[in-house]
Structures are given as C-alpha cells and as structure tokens.
Amino acid sequence: MVPTGEALPAETARRWLLAWPAIPLVNAYGPTECSDDVTHAFLSSPPASSVVPIGRPVCNTRLYVLDSLLRPCPLGIPGELFVAGTGVGRGYLFDSSRTAVSFIPDPFASSPGARLYRTGDRVRWLPDGSLDFLGRIDFQVKLRGFRIELGEIEASLRQLPAVRDVVVLVRQDSPGDAR
Template sequence: MTIYVLDTQGRPVPLGAVGELCIGGAGVARGYLNRPELTSEKFPLDPFSKIQGSRMYKTGDLARYMEDGNLIFLGRNDHQVKIRGFRIELGEIEARLVEHSEVREAVVIALGDGVAKRLVAYVVAAPQEALAYNLRSHLEAVLPEYMIPTAFVRLDVLPLTPNGKLDR
C-alpha cells in the first residue's frame, strides 16, 4: 500500500503542505459496483504505480506529511468553502489554530452568503482577554490573509450531536 498526499491536479504536495489523502497499491478496490461515474471520480488510475491499470482511491480526507515522515490527518475535504473567489480548506485553519498553545480544540465555519460570507473560529481554550488578538496574530504568521477568520469565539466545549459527532 502506498499513501499519497496530492493537490487538486493530482500532483504530490510539498512536505508540510495540505492535500488530499490518496491510497494506492494491491489492496485498493477497482471501483464501485455499477457506478462507473463515481468509480472514475474516486478510483482514478494511479499514475505513480509501475503496474499497468492499477488504481488509487481518493479518500476525500485532508492530510499533510511532516518532515519527520509522520502523516497528519486534518479532516474531511468536504469542509471546503469559497470566499471572495478563494477556495479555503477549513481543516487547514483548524489545524493551525490547534498548533497554538492556548487552544485545545478548534472548528471554523463559514457564515453568511455571497459577499457577506465570512469565517468564524470557535475554540476551546481557557478564558483570556487577548485570546482573539493572539490567535489572529498566530494565524497571520502562517496563513494568507483570506484564510484568517473575522471572529473568534471561545467555548468551554464544542457542541456535539447525540451521536457524539461535532455539531457544525
């Protein structure tokens, strides 16, 4: 089995960059039964394999390889939004927020529509007067401006559904 982290064009991303987690190798299925369109989308040919006709599976998960070889899972790719023409991976912002020493958990959502759409970060952290300022400064050092949330909301715990999943 081979694990790839690829960009939207199917190219490997640099170390530390976020991409889609893809799996290749002998254990990968050939596709979905009687679903050729979904098979071609989720099980493309594996361009990195030496075996003719082998496929890889596009998981829909976001990940990044670290320099030490560890693979960091960032969440589902279906938490992608478009704001002011920029495609934004909410999981990338969340991952950067939890790198901050004050943050235990983080969720970022997009609120509003059209030109009024904005990012709001919800963080589980100890109460602190300058928390929003500190988090904004932290993110400005590691993310482009269009990925910086306009608001930061501190919570004691993140809301969960009755099934124990995050209630976005």
C-alpha cells in the first residue's frame, strides 16, 4: 500500500498494519516538480512514535537539508528540504520569476547546469538516515491534496472594498476535517 499526497498520520499507519500485517506501507513523499516521489519509507510494523518518517531518497535523487544560507544542517537539526537529481524539473512553464526562486543552481553538483528544487518543506535527518517531515517554512498549506498559498487568498480578499484586513488559516474543528 502506498499512501502519498498528504502526511501519513501514525494512527492510520498503525491501524493499517494491525489489520493487514502482511501488506507493508510505503510512505511516499515528493513534490510534483520532482517527478512526484523523492522519498520512500518502508513500514512493516506499526510506528513507535506519533510521527511517520518520509523515508530515504529514491534512486537518482539527492536530498539536502539546508539552512537559510544553503549550508547543510547537522543530523537532527531542522532545515529546508532541497531535491537534486534526474527527477528535478526544469521550472514552471511561462513563469520565469517563480522558476528562478524555486529551481536554483546546484552548488553540490559536479555537472554544469544541475538544479536544486527548493521544496519549502521543513525536515530533519534522523539517525537512521531517513527524513522527518516537520511542516512548511512558509504559509503554503496542503488541503485535500491541493497546495494553497494563504497569502494569495489574503491578497485577493484585501482588494474587496468592504475589507480592511484579513487573515486566512486552515482550521480543524474535528480530527481529520481540515477546512
């Protein structure tokens, strides 16, 4: 079973593996800009903690956890996840300014023209070599599989004549019911 698209709740993984112990979970993580999956975490027993790791890099993919100055973060220290390798896209179609921000030259590559994709996701390396997803470094949210830029919604609402100021957020009145 391969759950992907949203963070895998530990309780969901636990319930699956208790009900179907012969069918392991492959927790997949990856942005569309990088041919989708860039990590896999193989789970054959229920997770011991409340967080399910997103795993290790898939073939032909290099992952970097970098600080704000693009320096590698030590083991266990949170930073932003950057992706390199053959699966990284070349940019956004007809959007060169957004491409320049998200697809940057790869300072760790030996081949010219190599790119890093800046995911905007906050992660940390775990002692076993897998990654722990900690959330976003910006105000982008993912709701029912869709990426939503809360700032863009706020900017649009501020243009309405009757609106003086606005804050947009995701709320969860009951577990699993984000809106």
